[in-house]
Amino acid sequence: MTWIWSNLDLLWDRTLDHLVLSVPPLLLSFLFAVPLGWVANRYRISRGVILTASGLLYAIPSLPLFFVIPAVVGTSLRSPLNLIIALTLYGVALMVRVVADGLASVDKDVRQSAVAVGYSGWSIFWQVELPLAAPVLLAGLRVVAVSTVSLATVGAVIGAQSLGSLFTDGFQRGIQAEIIAGIVLTVVLALLLDGALVLLGRILLPWTRLASTSRRALRAARVTEVSE
Amino acid sequence: MNLFADALNWILDPANYVGPGGIPVRLVEHLGFTVVAVSLAALIAVPFGFLIGHTGRGRGLAVATSGGLRAIPTLGLLTLVALWVGIGLGAPYVALTILAIPPILAGAYTGFEAIDRTVIDSARSVGMSEAQIMRTVEVPLGLPLLIAGIRSATLQVVATATLAAYVADFGLGRFLFAGLKTRDYAEMLGGSILVILLAVLLEGIFTGVQRLVVPKGVAAARPSVDRGRSARPASGMDPAITKGTH
């Protein structure tokens, strides 16, 4: 444990590196997934194609992807951009399905009512579908946040400094405290980002709080029911 | 693009199909490892998931635990456990089983939760015991979401099991590391393509299984089930979005 106390500045630096690697993919994957998910939800054919493609994308092992991207994009092998691109791809792969399902969960009657009162297709998306799907999107984004933070550690294998560097270094030197510190910090960082998203959801989507309270009330009722 | 052509040539080269380090042996090892890791995870996660789903208790704890487990970086866990137990499959099994638990756990309890409460209340009102309700109502009706959870877990483990080769002479990951270290990118990419093909194959099998396990009555009522669930889409969605890390 003394290792941790004498290397606090190193831990802090790696945490910052890790944030720089994992936050942009989180935001980028959301930006890309919304239009893709919309297309996937809109047409039956595109749904099949897009969802299958994103499922396959997620099956690609991360290590070779980190090497294929510079070959395809032309970035330098140790540029952090490779990692950001790879993590964005995984994020999109997760998020597209969530967006499609979220949009699909919007009640058809609500959509039709919006048409009836004169909303255009564009404004239905922005003002009806997206706000109603928002809680689902937020849930998806939380999963992407956690998995991105965790996945970014693999970048250490290709020389991108992150909390993962603590694994490779601790592994070589046989310092368990260093590896454990890396794991704990990764988990803490993931949960902090997750918490930040929950907070963001509370601020931006106040109407979901109402729903979750009523759901909690519902569950409380159910629990009493079962125990009776 | 040349890289991909080279990778295909590597896959099609008959020389890569012989001996203990050949493609067929590695494929079988990889598949076997995946099956064992997912089964171990299911043995741990399913009973807990059913209990949470049936009683409605401990869900918050389960969500928090799976969130925490999902955030654990597999590479870190693998290296740490390897330092304790040494080379071989011990460390990869521990790391990958932990990776597979959250989606299966979520699949198990959301499967129960997604069941219309009136169905369960009816079962109770006709005099079924709690055990009977679980066995004959909740488990069959919750099965599709449980299978969906196992499906995500399997996909994840197949992709991540490549890391087992970090500490053992095992699986398709050997091609990735051997290719990486000797700068034989055709071998590395070829190995990755094999992993993806294996994942596709398993996806196909799961799609079939998911069709088979849906009880007849549920299958008939399916379209309206989707609509009725919009009240709590997030929980029904869990298995689809619980994929974690490589």
Added chain:
Amino acid sequence: MFTANKGRLAAVAAVAVGAVVALAGCASGDPLDSGNTDEGSATLVIGSQDYYSNEIIAEIYAQALEENGFTVDRQFKIGQREVYLPEIESGSIDVFPEYTGSLLQALNPDAAGGTAAETYEQLREQLPDGLNVLDMAEATDQNSWTVTQAFADTYSLTDIASLTNVTEPITVGGPSELQTRPYGPTTLTEKYGIPIAGFTPIEDGGGPLTIKALVDNDIQITNVYTASPNIKSDNLVALDDPDGLFFADNVVPLVSDKVDDKAGTVLNAVSAALTAEDLVSLNSESVNDELSAEKIATAWLKQAKLF
């Protein structure tokens, strides 16, 4: 209600985009990014492998240069040679601690090798334009075939050829690339007639897991760097190599044209002082005392009375 929400969502979008741009800006300003070295000619970029021992040497170079008025930019743990060599060749890294034989084999797989001096000479001939090596140190960190003391005693092993005495199956352990290296298991069989039962990959570059496997007798021989502190602490024996199967691997600074005579003098003074025993004890301070590269480097420079 929805209009207000739209405003909110638009605000989120704006913040998100702003954050992406800002973070992307951070990313491209990150020292890891290549092509970002034009910060005035006084700054020397120092790189290191993703190998703790190499990082210590790089840190020694960095502190020595700083003491002499140079500004340095540390870009450590860049991974293995295949990752960083193209970057040095393209001029985005100025100083890199290297090893004569391994670098020579990377530049020319058919190189003949030989003694330390011969290897150094061949290396100088192979270097591309714009790259130089300064004086090499006495310190070496070379590959070796290593066994446990107990194993060596059982079969009275001294040099590599004596492995033919072994009557039990020999499993070789080490990183994947070892299997195809010119000194690898195939050569042991073809050149010395040593039967090899199998190969177990362990991807920690001769680190604790490899040592543990050797001590646990999961593997019988492995490739350990001769400067590894484990050889002493875990009672291992590096087998003699009279035929020069392994190239000499003396520590040498690989530098770009930006390293002028003054900087060269500083680095040469470091190499002149760095002995083989020093390197082993530097590594031991890292592995056994768990000290940071920075502290180890400062202490060594002080003890060597440099600058």
